Amino acid sequence: MRVFVNPGHDPAVDSGAINSDYGVREADVVKQAGALLELDLKQAGYEVQLLQSDDLDAVVTAANNWLADIFVSLHCNASPNHNARGTETLYYSGQGRVLGEAVQKNILEKVPTIDRGCKERQGLYVLRRTVMPAILVELAFIDNTDDLEILENELPAFAGAIAAGIDEYFKQVAYDRR
Numbered sequence: 001m002r003v004f005v006n007p008g009h010d011p012a013v014d015s016g017a018i019n020s021d022y023g024v025r026e027a028d029v030v031k032q033a034g035a036l037l038e039l040d041l042k043q044a045g046y047e048v049q050l051l052q053s054d055d056l057d058a059v060v061t062a063a064n065n066w067l068a069d070i071f072v073s074l075h076c077n078a079s080p081n082h083n084a085r086g087t088e089t090l091y092y093s094g095q096g097r098v099l100g101e102a103v104q105k106n107i108l109e110k111v112p113t114i115d116r117g118c119k120e121r122q123g124l125y126v127l128r129r130t131v132m133p134a135i136l137v138e139l140a141f142i143d144n145t146d147d148l149e150i151l152e153n154e155l156p157a158f159a160g161a162i163a164a165g166i167d168e169y170f171k172q173v174a175y176d177r178r
């Protein structure tokens with residue numbers, strides 16, 4: 001099975017959201033999370049292609065041309081008052097919802113984070129333009145001190161949970177096809 005991993009925001013040109021108190025950038029956090037996820041997935045026998053780029057068309061084209069079975073984008077959230085917290089997983093299609101729910105459930109089991117749910121989101125380019133089931137995981141709020149602590153301490157747990165959710169999804173798909 002082929003998993004396309006897309007950490008958001010090219011660190012060379014785009015910080016993504018930032019925590020200005022601690023000087024932590026979303027692009028760096030999700031780069032690290034993507035590398036951990038790639039490792040976990042490869043150890044579990046998956047083929048992985050990873051691309052972190054601000055050229056979203058290139059990202060979508062790479063995933064579609066590779067015939068990825070699923071697409072997983074990684075981001076961190078931020079809020080205007082820095083008070084919002086928690087993890088949410090966004091999807092576009094019906095199968096994306098199945099994948100997203102499995103991933104969100106595993107994250108809540110393995111990471112001490114707040115549940116913001118698994119939500120349909122129509123407007124996200126990488127979800128809309130990829131042809132395979134696709135999700136975007138907002139790991140936590142980088143601009144919130146408590147959530148930042150979770151990001152800094154639990155990144156391997158996040159990666160392991162996402163990999164476990166992906167595993168669960170493929171087992172579910174195989175079962176449904178019997």
Ligand SMILES: [Zn+2]
Binds near residue numbers: 009017076
């Ligand atoms: Zn982002």
